[in-house]
Amino acid sequence: MKIPKRRCHHCHQWFQPDPRVASSQKYCSHAQCRRESRLASHRQWWSKNGRETDAARASKHILWTNETHYWATYRSKNTDYVIRDNARRRRAHHTARRAANQDMSRKISVDKLHEVLDLGVDNAANQDTIHRQIKGMVHYLLWKEGAANQDITDLTTTLT
Numbered sequence: 001m002k003i004p005k006r007r008c009h010h011c012h013q014w015f016q017p018d019p020r021v022a023s024s025q026k027y028c029s030h031a032q033c034r035r036e037s038r039l040a041s042h043r044q045w046w047s048k049n050g051r052e053t054d055a056a057r058a059s060k061h062i063l064w065t066n067e068t069h070y071w072a073t074y075r076s077k078n079t080d081y082v083i084r085d086n087a088r089r090r091r092a093h094h095t096a097r098r099a100a101n102q103d104m105s106r107k108i109s110v111d112k113l114h115e116v117l118d119l120g121v122d123n124a125a126n127q128d129t130i131h132r133q134i135k136g137m138v139h140y141l142l143w144k145e146g147a148a149n150q151d152i153t154d155l156t157t158t159l160t
Helices: 031-066 070-077 079-119 127-149 152-159
Strands: none
Touching (some): 070 079, 079 127
């Protein structure tokens, strides 16, 4: 069964409706027409339900103003919630702190490698310069290993 073409409600061009939604499709598939379709749907929904949602929001506001210590009461009655919520907060804090430590570790790492590069090799026969570069690389690798095993803030004080 062939579905007849329709005119788009926005651009007024003829289009072939999608067979899955042909009975209700009023807009073609162009980006601007799809946007207009969504806006029309929103306008229609708000015209039907706007008053109810405003009334529900107002009644909730009245309820919340009367209940001044809601969360304190809820947390005192629901200890399992308190345990879960505290664990969630600890995980979030730990994740944020670990990310900050990684950023600091990366910055220190780059600075230490630049120090090693600044030693430079002026003369291939100059053993002292080569030994200083090797020492600098060993120092950097030891620092990197230590950074993986402990808090970066402790390392910045011990290595500088």
